[in-house]
Amino acid sequence: MTPLAGALALAPRVRAEADRIERERRLTPELVQAMAAAGVFRLLVPRALGGLEVEPTTFVTTVEALAEADGSAGWCAMIAATSAVIAAYLAEDVAREIYGRPDVVTGGAFAPQGTATVVQGGYRVRGRWAFGSGCESCHWLMGGTVVTDGGRTRALPSGAPDPRLMLFPAGEARVIDTWTVSGLRGTGSHDFTVEDVFVPAGRSISLVTDRPRASGALYAFPVFGLLATGIASVALGIGRRALDEVTTLAGAKTPALGRRLLRERPMIQVRVAEAEAALGSARAFLLETIDAAWTAAGREGAIPLALRARLRLAATASALGAARAVDAAYEAGGASSIYATSALQRCFRDVHALTQHMLVAPATLELVGRVLLGVETDVGML
Numbered sequence: 001m002t003p004l005a006g007a008l009a010l011a012p013r014v015r016a017e018a019d020r021i022e023r024e025r026r027l028t029p030e031l032v033q034a035m036a037a038a039g040v041f042r043l044l045v046p047r048a049l050g051g052l053e054v055e056p057t058t059f060v061t062t063v064e065a066l067a068e069a070d071g072s073a074g075w076c077a078m079i080a081a082t083s084a085v086i087a088a089y090l091a092e093d094v095a096r097e098i099y100g101r102p103d104v105v106t107g108g109a110f111a112p113q114g115t116a117t118v119v120q121g122g123y124r125v126r127g128r129w130a131f132g133s134g135c136e137s138c139h140w141l142m143g144g145t146v147v148t149d150g151g152r153t154r155a156l157p158s159g160a161p162d163p164r165l166m167l168f169p170a171g172e173a174r175v176i177d178t179w180t181v182s183g184l185r186g187t188g189s190h191d192f193t194v195e196d197v198f199v200p201a202g203r204s205i206s207l208v209t210d211r212p213r214a215s216g217a218l219y220a221f222p223v224f225g226l227l228a229t230g231i232a233s234v235a236l237g238i239g240r241r242a243l244d245e246v247t248t249l250a251g252a253k254t255p256a257l258g259r260r261l262l263r264e265r266p267m268i269q270v271r272v273a274e275a276e277a278a279l280g281s282a283r284a285f286l287l288e289t290i291d292a293a294w295t296a297a298g299r300e301g302a303i304p305l306a307l308r309a310r311l312r313l314a315a316t317a318s319a320l321g322a323a324r325a326v327d328a329a330y331e332a333g334g335a336s337s338i339y340a341t342s343a344l345q346r347c348f349r350d351v352h353a354l355t356q357h358m359l360v361a362p363a364t365l366e367l368v369g370r371v372l373l374g375v376e377t378d379v380g381m382l
Contacts, residue, residue, distance in 0.1 A: 003058055006038035007065040007077075014069035018186075022346070025179055026188035027076050032137045036103040040066070040077045044085040044226065046214040049099050051087065053218055056226065056290045060233040067237025068244075071350035072186025074237050076134040078230035079187075083107050083142065085223055086165065086205060088214035094202045098140050098167065107134045108142035110207065112163035114194070116145035122200040123147070125166045128193040130178070135192050138170045143194070156208065158378065167203040168194060183346075183353030208380050220297035222308055224381050228315035228359040232286055232322075235354050239279045239322035242329035242347040246272065249333055249344075268332050275328035282321030289314035308382045309371040312364055319360040326351045 001009070017028055027035075035041065043059050045051020054062075059081065067074020083106045087095045098104065114127020129143045146161045147154040154162045176191040212219035250263035250272070262268050293303050293311050303311070330337045330348045337344040355361065370377040 003062045011069040018070040021186035041080040043081045063233040064237040067234040074234040079133040088212040112144035114145040118149040133189040166199045183349035217297035232315040232318035235319040235322035239325040242326040246329040275325040279325040282318040286318040313368040316364040
């Protein structure tokens, strides 16, 4: 069974558990096991380590299918899958230690909100990280750190700190219940913290200065680019769900004081058509750009800067386009959309939580615009 087929097969179960996921603010353990069995968390792990090493288009469509069933499930799948791309950067023995078991779930936060002090054989790490999506289901966690060596901060040539990811067993971390939010409630994106944990040098990487050890076109993709496309795929799935929901509602609802079904109103017809165009355009732009980047990666073993910038642009545009489609569906649903029993209100909350992520927020457009216009800029995040 292909990963997409596996996700589609899981979708009815995900929908059935959506209310429980929302209420408990995490995926159910049973669903996590089912997703692991379907290979969802190993989409981007190298084949040499037992992973699937799928093409980015397969990654996007698989996550999209789960997000259409439930935004939080799609998000957790995306985070675990993109976190696991770290396997391609680790020495084989370390990668097998972490990713050797087929049901392993990894997650964490890339932001350098911790500190790592160089000691013999590795680092002493402490820190508290926000937005640890799915952390309660993880076997291993990772946190970004600023490294100090002999009292001095390790820096890049630009003078900025060289952020380094530290990987540690989830049992060495403490989860702090902070995830009381408007949207994507079921992701369980709590804070987590460690105090003076030893991390061997081999379980640390820099996404800025290190290069993948694994070969293959997939690992020519920048990690932040893969993460951004994953976020966009969740948005596209949520958008698809919203449009399907409003289509069903429009065929059954007669607004108060009205005589015609919602679908018979010209204004609704126009809004739904515009929303379909916005969602379809966003999806086509993303897949077209991914295909171009995949071709370059396979042919040249690298993706040129202009195309990496376009990949980030497509991800941001897709997320924002999907949000516009959800907004149109939510508005077309009228007062029905505000009820907790309506999937439209959950889609609305989920997609607008998603668009706050820094990798697809409107500020991304400034970074991409500078590259497109040939203005000197820091391209480390591309």
